[in-house]
Amino acid sequence: DARVTQTPRHKVTEMGQEVTMRCQPILGHNTVFWYRQTMMQGLELLAYFRNRAPLDDSGMPKDRFSAEMPDATLATLKIQPSEPRDSAVYFCASGSPRADWNIQYFGAGTRLSVL
Amino acid sequence: DAKTTQPNSMESNEEEPVHLPCNHSTISGTDYIHWYRQLPSQGPEYVIHGLTSNVNNRMASLAIAEDRKSSTLILHRATLRDAAVYYCILASGSRLTFGEGTQLTVNP
Numbered sequence: 194d195a196r197v198t199q200t201p202r203h204k205v206t207e208m209g210q211e212v213t214m215r216c217q218p219i220l221g222h223n224t225v226f227w228y229r230q231t232m233m234q235g236l237e238l239l240a241y242f243r244n245r246a247p248l249d250d251s252g253m254p255k256d257r258f259s260a261e262m263p264d265a266t267l268a269t270l271k272i273q274p275s276e277p278r279d280s281a282v283y284f285c286a287s288g289s290p291r292a293d294w295n296i297q298y299f300g301a302g303t304r305l306s307v308l
Numbered sequence: 309d310a311k312t313t314q315p316n317s318m319e320s321n322e323e324e325p326v327h328l329p330c331n332h333s334t335i336s337g338t339d340y341i342h343w344y345r346q347l348p349s350q351g352p353e354y355v356i357h358g359l360t361s362n363v364n365n366r367m368a369s370l371a372i373a374e375d376r377k378s379s380t381l382i383l384h385r386a387t388l389r390d391a392a393v394y395y396c397i398l399a400s401g402s403r404l405t406f407g408e409g410t411q412l413t414v415n416p
Binding site: 226236237238241243249284297298300301 | 340342344350351352353354357395399401402403404405406407408
């Protein structure tokens, strides 16, 4: 059963620390998305990649957030330095070019708490 | 992105059909209508999508109005496991813009 894998599932850190979240997209999927979910803002798109190249990162605070795809099987989202307002659930999703490429498959998320 | 309007919440009884409405009066000709749902403590899950014609799959049916300004997600027999937030989304590219969705409660 192919699925998007996110690690860690939970992360508690102190303000100012670097946080790295990882995502393994479904094998063969070439589009990867990062979302953030909070009670106040709901689900927001932060950035997305196609064929490992960033297509849109307009939703991401540029000063502290960065997203990369070192290879086709790994996407990372980094926050440096982290702040309490970054506390949220971060979801990764991937999409397939062979099927309907608008369908996104989501991971279980990383719940981040910044103290 | 074109906007959708959904009721904040709906209730249903187990094993009864559920009709979840969505209004999208500003839909453009290239917008697909997508539905996702999010169960508690999980990531969103794709349910169904369509462009103009009604669609059926193993999870649900999607009824699209002739003028495409509204659509209805139909769960034929609700189960307790269908309790979730249901999102109606218009998409004409890779981006999905999630609104607030409809919180569906299923009563035993």
